Amino acid sequence: MKRRIGKIEGYLYILPWIAGFLLLQFLPLINSFRYSLTNIRLGGDYDFIGLDNYVRMFTKDRDLAGSMWVTLKYILLSVPSKLLFALAVAMLLNMRIKGIRIFRTIYYLPSILGGSVAISALWRVMFMKSGIINNLFGLSVNWLGDPRYALATITLIDVWQFGSSMVLFFAALKQVSQDLKDAAQIDGAGKLRVFFYITLPMISPIILFNLVMQTINTLQNYTSAYVVTGGGPIKSTYVMGLKIYEDAFVKSNLGYASAESWLLFVFLLALTGVIFLSSRFWVFYADEGG
């Protein structure tokens, strides 16, 4: 009897999350798949059209391949840059210097401000040809208008929000045993060698976690592209998130946009699958032994 009450009690504790998950995530997920098999438009009636939306994606949509390619480039540019930057800053903040706590707070600020529309609008003004960036460095680069630079420019906004990855790296760096480093140094290892052979393997599980989370975030993010470049010029920043948004809410093709969301979902699954499969070659878990 006591055990049974304990069980019910446990379910009650997780009920808010379960209810939220079912109503706000699971149900929309199922619905989006259902819609992907229809020709539903905003507010309109719809018919089931089988796999037509999926067929159209691969046979008639001339923007899809380009958009997927831009999304892949965006991930390849953004995620490694962000993680490298976050790790570098975390290492700096791991040093014992006066006022380090204040620095830690300041460096986390960009993540609190986030990738909001206001911040994106600010970046847009900063990166205009006559903006502060060009004026500050005496450049005349067309950051937003030139298709060669536009994607890199919106990637910078992402990199700027390195705070959450940095905090995780920072916590991981704190966990690296000083004994191991000391032992390596006694054996004659220099600082670089200690970093590559002790620190990096010890924090590799956190690198994996950050890599997966940031890949997911980047794949879903379209605010920067929407506000800063609107997907242009000539679709050089037309990431899949933005394409899905436009197909759904500008062109009103909700059914087709739902099908694209599922394609993106499968793409994300494949990408994270590859990351997880590769992880056994480079992630070191101390409890599994060397």
Place this chain on the structure above:
Amino acid sequence: MKRKLAALGLSVVMVFTLAACSQDQVSTATQEESLKETTAAQTAEETQAAETSAAAQTDEDVTLRFMWWGSDVRHQATLDVIAQYEALHPNVRIEAEYGGYDGYFEKLTTQLSGGTAADIFQYNANTVSDLLAIGDVFTDLSDYTDILDISGFDEGFLESFSYDGDTMIALPSGINGGIWLTNTALLDEAGISMEDIKTWDDFIAAGIQLHEYNNDYYLFNIDIDTLGKELFGSFMAQLTGEDLIDTENYELNFTRDDLEKVFTLIDSFYKNNVVEPAADSAPYALQINTNPKWINHELAMAYGATSNVYTGYYDFTEAAAMDMPMFEGAKESGILYMPPQMIAISSSCEHPEIAADFLNYFYNDENAINTLKDCRSIQPTEKGREICEANGYLDPVLVSAVNKAVETGTNHQNIYTPAEIVTIFQDATEKLAYGQADVESITDETMTLLEEALERFR
């Protein structure tokens, strides 16, 4: 076990406390609102300004939502008119929802399909087909003409833009004309006369002459979005004398040759330096007046709608509205002549009579007209125009552009072209602007995309 139960109890208490807090906040807000309403009622009584109206005939507290987009000047003027109306009708509260146009259309369509749209909302006249496709989203204003006086509106204008069949779905917020806003001093400097630019060939020749005179100068300040949408429709109206598509059968109203001719014109703008290179002007899309070259008087003319030309849009003294250049043998002028926006009452509005009463105040009251001035272009009612003219609220350059539009505005304004079709033209224009391919292949590709999209609509 006890500790666990205590924790569970605390969680439950916390949830209820939070809910109660929100309730308290609501109660406090209600009390504040009620206090505000009482004060407003007293003020209204004191001024004895309350008029006999639908809102005055009921004591019921009514809250309406009014959503629009615009510039700060428009926001402030509209908020002031709302405050005036609320002071006259203490039982009515109008919640303002406003911002820029970015994302407005998407927000509106989503709200309309979800049944959560504002009671009164502004929309772009040329998005009406997308809104109608959502379903029955408009209140028929002709049911409220005893409250909402429409006698001051031009009947022909209403017939063109306010009706869907027999249903009066909205009223125009003003009269809008396409304007070729020209810095004549800059043209004079290069020995170009605005009056000599009659055809598109003249236009391109003037552009070449100006750029040759000074490499920093360009004739035309335009963004790809406007060029591929409004102007594209104008070019095609000149060539065909028709809307872009026949929205009953979803057929194209132009041929491949027509399309190639228009694309060739757009291509020649960029190839001959009539317009600034696309990469340089792209960041100023839909805000061409913020382009530093425009501010520095290095761009001689800008095309846009008069409703978008607000105070501070240009600062050169020798300004004029040029006549729109034409193709040889053009069938129509191609000049934009349509409402800057439409204002409608949503079908989900629970108090359409009060919303109609507010719109009556908005359009016909002298105080409201004096407050709104030209924030939505030239006023749509005769009384509004008279008051604005008498008080000198209007920029004479804009007035001359609107007068030209009234006299020679094109018959086909493409207000029923779906957004999906428009984006095809805009994408093609962008490719031309960036020199991505030759005119012929872009024409072929565009024709294919159009046929595929129209097939889906059919």
